[in-house]
Amino acid sequence: MKVIITGATGMVGKGVLLECLDHQDVEEALVIGRNPLEMQHPKLKEIIHKDFSDFSNLSEELNGYDACFFCMGVSSVGMKEAEYKKVTYDYTIALAKVLYKNNPDLTFTYVSGEGTDSTEKGRSMWARVKGKTENDLINMGFKQAFMFRPGAIIPLRGIKSRTKGYQFMYDYFMWLVKLIKALAPNSVVNTTQVGLAMINSVQHGYSTTILRPKDIIALSNVQ
Numbered sequence: 001m002k003v004i005i006t007g008a009t010g011m012v013g014k015g016v017l018l019e020c021l022d023h024q025d026v027e028e029a030l031v032i033g034r035n036p037l038e039m040q041h042p043k044l045k046e047i048i049h050k051d052f053s054d055f056s057n058l059s060e061e062l063n064g065y066d067a068c069f070f071c072m073g074v075s076s077v078g079m080k081e082a083e084y085k086k087v088t089y090d091y092t093i094a095l096a097k098v099l100y101k102n103n104p105d106l107t108f109t110y111v112s113g114e115g116t117d118s119t120e121k122g123r124s125m126w127a128r129v130k131g132k133t134e135n136d137l138i139n140m141g142f143k144q145a146f147m148f149r150p151g152a153i154i155p156l157r158g159i160k161s162r163t164k165g166y167q168f169m170y171d172y173f174m175w176l177v178k179l180i181k182a183l184a185p186n187s188v189v190n191t192t193q194v195g196l197a198m199i200n201s202v203q204h205g206y207s208t209t210i211l212r213p214k215d216i217i218a219l220s221n222v223q
């Protein structure tokens with residue numbers, strides 16, 4: 001399969017990219033980002049694209065792909081709703097529309113978050129915006145669309161979070177995350193499981209559109 005990945009410089013996106021590069025069924029991994037990854041691999045292809053509000057000029061280059069793993073995201077802390085919506089909703093839908101026009105049989109997988117508000121009417125700003133993003137992706141018409149709500153994530157393979165607050169938590173409180181994982185194995189996922197689950201979603205599908213930690217773990221183990 002040929003896949004597109006966004007957010008590959010972030011913790012989740014890098015984890016997904018590494019699994020794609022290692023997977024025997026992934027022929028090509030195209031990363032779309034603002035800055036180069038500074039890594040090389042025979043399967044890796046990069047497009048440096050500065051304006052995520054408009055992907056129309058990349059239309060021809062985005063033909064012939066089987067999946068998009070949209071892992072780009074930002075924390076809503078300190079952001080106004082309009083600004084957060086631009087990065088979270090507008091950028092995602094801009095790419096999705098171009099991909100749907102070119103590849104309606106594509107599987108679109110979006111990294112959302114635990115607590116996302118599917119009603120779009122709750123009090124939490126970020127949850128409403130994520131909910132609208134999920135809903136519009138699900139209803140766009142793709143062959144398959146999956147919304148990943150991973151909750152707590154354990155980074156593997158030396159991956160670091162670019163968000164200082166998250167990395168602080170991983171540096172000093174990973175013991176707590178691992179304790180939660182030990183007590184409730186299906187409540188916490190790792191970056192490898194997220195990547196494998198995305199790959200398997202293209203090949204095998206899944207019974208629900210919205211995947212929580214238990215679903216991600218189950219899908220990652222499909223052979």
